[in-house]
Amino acid sequence: xxxxxxxxxxxxxxxxxxxxxxxxxxxxxxxxxxxxxxxxxxxxxxxxxxxxxxxxxxxxxxxxxxxxxxxxxxxxxxxxxxxxxxxxxxxxxxxxxxxxxxxxxxxxxxxxxxxxxxxxxxxxxxxxxxxxxxxxxxxxxxxxxxxxxxxxxxxxxxxxxxxxxxxxxxxxxxxxxxxxxxxxxxxxxxxxxxxxxxxxxxxxxxxxxxxxxxxxxxxxxxxxxxxxxxxxxxxxxxxxxxxxxxxxxxxxxxxxxxxxxxxxxxxxxxxxxxxxxxxxxxxxxxxxxxxxxxxxxxxxxxxxxxxxxxxxxxxxxxxxxxxxxxxxxxxxxxxxxxxxxxxxxxxxxxxxxxxxxxxxxxxxxxx
Amino acid sequence: xxxxxxxxxxxxxxxxxxxxxxxxxxxxxxxxxxxxxxxxxxxxxxxxxxxxxxxxxxxxxxxxxxxxxxxxxxxxxxxxxxxxxxxxxxxxxxxxxxxxxxxxxxxxxxxxxxxxxxxxxxxxxxxxxxxxxxxxxxx
Numbered sequence: 001x002x003x004x005x006x007x008x009x010x011x012x013x014x015x016x017x018x019x020x021x022x023x024x025x026x027x028x029x030x031x032x033x034x035x036x037x038x039x040x041x042x043x044x045x046x047x048x049x050x051x052x053x054x055x056x057x058x059x060x061x062x063x064x065x066x067x068x069x070x071x072x073x074x075x076x077x078x079x080x081x082x083x084x085x086x087x088x089x090x091x092x093x094x095x096x097x098x099x100x101x102x103x104x105x106x107x108x109x110x111x112x113x114x115x116x117x118x119x120x121x122x123x124x125x126x127x128x129x130x131x132x133x134x135x136x137x138x139x140x141x142x143x144x145x146x147x148x149x150x151x152x153x154x155x156x157x158x159x160x161x162x163x164x165x166x167x168x169x170x171x172x173x174x175x176x177x178x179x180x181x182x183x184x185x186x187x188x189x190x191x192x193x194x195x196x197x198x199x200x201x202x203x204x205x206x207x208x209x210x211x212x213x214x215x216x217x218x219x220x221x222x223x224x225x226x227x228x229x230x231x232x233x234x235x236x237x238x239x240x241x242x243x244x245x246x247x248x249x250x251x252x253x254x255x256x257x258x259x260x261x262x263x264x265x266x267x268x269x270x271x272x273x274x275x276x277x278x279x280x281x282x283x284x285x286x287x288x289x290x291x292x293x294x295x296x297x298x299x300x301x302x303x304x305x306x307x308x309x310x311x312x313x314x315x316x317x318x319x320x321x322x323x324x325x326x327x328x329x330x331x332x333x334x335x336x337x338x339x340x341x342x343x344x345x346x347x348x349x350x351x352x353x354x355x356x357x358x359x360x361x362x363x364x365x366x367x
Numbered sequence: 368x369x370x371x372x373x374x375x376x377x378x379x380x381x382x383x384x385x386x387x388x389x390x391x392x393x394x395x396x397x398x399x400x401x402x403x404x405x406x407x408x409x410x411x412x413x414x415x416x417x418x419x420x421x422x423x424x425x426x427x428x429x430x431x432x433x434x435x436x437x438x439x440x441x442x443x444x445x446x447x448x449x450x451x452x453x454x455x456x457x458x459x460x461x462x463x464x465x466x467x468x469x470x471x472x473x474x475x476x477x478x479x480x481x482x483x484x485x486x487x488x489x490x491x492x493x494x495x496x497x498x499x500x501x502x503x504x505x506x
Contacts, residue, residue, distance in 0.1 A: 015395065021445065022369060022372065022391070022444050022445065027445070049396040049441075050395055050396040053445075053446075054441075083475045086474070086477065087472060087473075087474040087475070087476075087477050088401060088438055089401050089438065090402065090474065090482045090484075093477065093482075123475060227478075227479055317368055320369075
């Protein structure tokens with residue numbers, strides 16, 4: 001709890017629109033213009049390896065074209081999602097030195113493209129984050145390591161990073177809080193997708209029950225506990241005669257729908273530099289049925305969060321029957337309503353977002 | 368992830384003993400050649416042998432075993448690659464059943480069980496056109 005209520009910045013990641021991009025209905029320019037016209041910004045997040053052909057090697061003319069376009073449509077670049085591909089050669093994993101070199105090129109690309117934050121991933125250890133701090137300083141880019149299900153704010157790996165951040169005391173090291181870590185139910189639209197793949201109602205009920213059981217027990221605090229849960233979802237699919245769905249159940253049941261309580265974010269609250277407003281769908285009543293969006297916004301307002309939230313619609317994996325643009329519009333309305341209910345508001349204009357984001361990233365973290 | 372998109376409709380071509388089809392990436396972000404683990408291609412139930420398969424990406428053609436070391440050429444999610452192999456497809460206007468299976472490594476997800484490898488399969492029916500030195504449709 002702080003004295004000042006948070007006013008999160010509204011935004012979107014183009015990852016939400018993977019399906020129309022992949023279908024060649026929109027190219028990168030088309031999606032950026034669509035985002036601006038629809039008012040899904042002002043915050044704009046992009047995944048480097050998804051949207052920029054040849055990433056991270058981009059020529060100056062292309063970088064200029066991108067920055068001019070974003071400026072023309074009045075969006076505010078927030079986070080460039082970069083990847084820790086330590087299995088680039090699957091038969092020979094990179095060591096941390098090689099991974100640091102690999103990440104450095106992407107951090108440089110983030111700076112050139114005008115993104116103040118680079119989203120990095122859990123493949124980086126506390127030592128690697130410390131080694132990357134001079135790189136972050138050189139380019140003026142905040143490194144926000146994504147806390148993503150099956151991890152969460154109280155997981156051993158995340159607490160180790162937090163403790164290192166606290167010791168280093170730099171505003172350039174922090175976290176991206178992905179709301180998929182704190183989900184409250186198995187997404188109904190995914191159950192519908194399994195139904196369309198011929199799963200029986202008994203199996204769907206069993207998957208729901210198993211997930212609800214993990215929710216009741218709480219999130220895994222260790223990697224070993226996570227491994228046990230993966231096995232439980234795979235075993236369930238086998239018992240019901242659908243082994244083909246086992247991996248899908250396991251990955252989604254543990255890696256998309258993390259069962260941590262919302263208040264676990266308080267463990268790392270001072271280091272939250274960016275948020276992925278991960279969600280999976282909007283129901284007939286206009287609400288997100290499996291992600292506690294209102295509770296999450298209330299928490300961010302309460303802790304005084306002034307960074308951006310990239311609405312991140314992930315139901316597109318299985319939901320081919322609804323428009324991701326309509327779904328983003330619906331989820332952002334919930335966010336704004338929740339901020340208002342919490343006695344605050346979302347920032348929705350570019351000028352204010354730009355100014356506020358600069359302040360947010362400059363301020364030292366509160367240890 | 369979106370396996371129904373793997374085979375590009377209407378792209379089956381034949382050229383004597385060879386057949387080819389355009390294939391899309393069933394993933395949201397670019398992957399290098401090294402992450403293409405296994406590829407299977409068959410027409411009307413007749414599979415091309417792995418040794419006969421060729422993979423054309425960004426204008427360069429590879430045997431499958433050459434992809435293992437390829438970290439410079441990347442498969443971009445909006446691009447097609449051309450998969451071709453030894454399958455004799457009869458001339459004529461009839462429909463053919465095309466099957467493609469892809470096994471792809473996901474290079475940032477490594478678990479206690481190793482590097483995540485996704486397995487995706489697609490089946491589509493389409494007529495075959497005579498090849499005019501097929502090229503993958505990507506800039």
